[in-house]
Amino acid sequence: MSSPPQTKKERRDAARAERKAREEADALKARRNRRLWQLGAILGGAAIVVIVAIVISSSGGSSKSTKPPTKGSPAAGIAATNALFAGIPQKGNALGNPKAPVTLQEFADLQCPVCQAYTLDSLPTLIRDYVRPGKVRMVFHQLPILGPDSQRAAQVAAGASVQNRLWNFADLFYRNQGEENTGYVTPAFLAKITAGSKVNGAQALVQPPPAAARTQLAADQTLSSHYGFNATPSFLLGKTGSVSPQPLEQADVTNPSSFASAINSQLGT
């Protein structure tokens, strides 16, 4: 059965419908293509945002980040470190009056940036307000958890502890701290920190570390394991000589007042 011959109007309508369908198909194709272009643009934009974030992240991004001393130059901050501890007694890993009523114990990794922040932002105030007046004694325990650089630094710090210069060594180390696990804790770097903190490098840098230093590190390890500390910095606070000082969870290690209320409570003031 053949279709009846189309009139001129029917042929015109059919052509119009065909053109309309073709235009709609083209429009759909164009919209599909535009979506692909948009996805490409989003991918490009996302890549740019991520690259910028990576650049900021790898450049440190923090105004407090410090760089290890360059070859030949002395360690930075020697004068500040000397001034901070001048006249305060040190014995082994302890700082301050041995008869102070309260003891604050810190477990730290010399590579840890938060420990650095605590040391630079809170420690000076705590020393001025509590250690110098003889109210608080501080003890520094090594908890080298971040990597090989931490282990090397801890061994030399333990050597400095044997010489009763640990606090100067640790403070100066933090002032020259580099990016963790980049291998910056070289013998040359350690020699600069020991020289700047008036530690006998020949004794502190010797490998294996002196027996007294190894004993100190083992004791620190035992104590941190006893309290289940696996993060740095961690703190214990209690009466001097107490066998059960309590872990101190403070809100902000960069704010000395976070420590002050707990210390005052122990002091009964």
Place this chain on the structure above:
Amino acid sequence: MTKVIGVLAVIGLGIAGYLTYVHYAGIHVLCAASGGCETVQTSSYAKLAGIPVPVLGLIGYVGILVSLFIPGDPGRLATAGFALVGFGFSLYLTYLELFVIKAICQWCVGSAVIMTVIAVLSVVRLLRAPVVPASVGPT
């Protein structure tokens, strides 16, 4: 697919919210492995330009959730944009954990996996969305 992305984004928001709370409360993070989370959280990579990384995650997941309520292609594009940025940054953070910090934070890995799935789903959602003629208008 939108619902799946929404559920994943809420879970991611929970993880980022918990890590943000831990950061500002100064308490120890719950971690199954031996201190990996603490090591990552106390590393110098825990902040980007002074902003804690969990806060950035929080912003990303909120962005994804909000974009799911925007109708049509603009919404789908926004979701894909947030998810792809999150995916790229998660990839970088996972690289840092494995090869630089050398410690694994399960919360971060969980968030990275969620962000990866959201990124894949959001791109598929964008490409598979019905293409409607301009005269009909977006739905």
